[in-house]
Amino acid sequence: MKPDDTPHDSQDSHDSHVWQVPRQALVVLLAMLGMLGPFSIDTYIPAFAGIAQSLAATPVQMQQTLSAYLFGFALMSLFHGALSDSLGRRPVVLWGLAAFTLASAGCALSQSIGQLVFFRAVQGLTTGAGIVVSRAVVRDMFAPAQAQKVMSQITLYFGVAPAIAPLIGGILFDHLGWHSVFWFLTAVGVLLWAANYRLLPETLHPPHRQSLKLSNLLQGYWQLGLDPRFVLLALASGLPFNGMFLYVLSAPAFLGQHLALAPTQFFWLFVLTITGIMGGAWYSGHLAGRQPPKRQIRNGFVIMLGISVLNLIANTVLTAHAAWALFPIAIFSFGWALMVPAVTLLVLDLHPDRRGMASSLQAFVASSANGVVAGVIAPLVMHSTVWLAAASLAMMCIGLVAWVSLHRLWPDIGRV
DSSP states (O other): OOGGGSOOSTTTGGGTTSOOSOHHHHHHHHHHHHHHHHHHHHSSGGGHHHHHHHHTOOHHHHHHHHHHHHHHHHHHHHHHHHHHHHHOHHHHHHHHHHHHHHHHHHHHTOOSHHHHHHHHHHHHHHHHHHHHHHHHHHHHHSOHHHHHHHHHHHHHHHTHHHHHHHHHHHHHHHHHOTHHHHHHHHHHHHHHHHHHHHHOOOOSOGGGOOOOOHHHHHHHHHHHHTOHHHHHHHHHHHSTTHHHHHHHHTHIIIIIIISOOOGGGTHHHHHHHHHHHHHHHHHHHHHTTTSOHHHHHHHHHHHHHHHHHHHHHHHHHSOOOTTTTTHHHHHHHHHHHHHHHHHHHHHHHHSGGGHHHHHHHHHHHHHHHHHHIIIIIHHHHTTOHHHHHHHHHHHHHHHHHHHHHHHHHOTTTTOO
16 A cells, blocks of 8 residues: 555544555455345346246246345345444455355356346345445555545446447357356356455454444434435435436336337447546546545536436437437436446444444445336336436436535535
């Protein structure tokens, strides 16, 4: 770690020695943990039709394989971070990765749609360990400005996953069948476990750990859940993501039916969206320490609001066409990635002694919204590009209202 990366606040300074190789290696390691979620979702989407045919599953049942994963992720996200506050970051990540690997093998071996739904739910229950805990690791090790740079770099790397995951899944499905997609995820789990066993530092030392007693955990959940600042920040960070995630979930209908793209052309949605995410993440890291978080968050919402309104108007007056219909999603993604690293760090700093739990609850809010969008909203609106655009705008506006409310009630949050 370089000298200027050393945390400056006292409660973080004890972790300045735990990572002795270049910071970029830590960024890659933590980004790999974050990429596990997109890989678990996006890799098997190209195989939807093949899985349905092989297992005699209906479209509704196939949608349940996605909803089961998302709700499982949301449920266990409540506990991953809290457990890491008590047991340490490292063991929670390693046990989570081990369980994910076994669940992926279970998906590959599934002989019925019921078995696949079950093992997808187990995947969801375990995937969040790395994603949730990695955020706490970043803030354990770095002061705010440096933490935002690291978080932005992680978001940038993380952005690659949804772009390449469908390509990998499509190739595997075409050449080796749908079972190979889940064997691939099994291999990813093995490699990630080995890499983290070898390299992941323990950033939460015993003197800073919380008691694992039920009363202490309930007190922490109560403290965070009743903190309106936390609730508003969690909504501001978690809900806007669904403005673009809705299009990913609706990709077969949006791309195949409305835009008349062949399955081999679906990658354009992912490429443009991830380009937006990577651009926004890079710019967020560039602004860290130069521009107050509050201004970055405001600018991100301005971009998302403006392009969402234009997208709705365009889809109302024009027939959707691939020549233009994908670009609003990419611009929206840029705005989201510009603001989310700053919002995430504000969440983690509200209660420094419970960063893991804060990350858990933040992920729970976001994942619950993802599950509702996957299981309820997407099936209701995917038949119309106008309804897709309207739903995207509505979900972004919920996050915007949360941020504006926070800004008015606590104007000092995010000022420095």
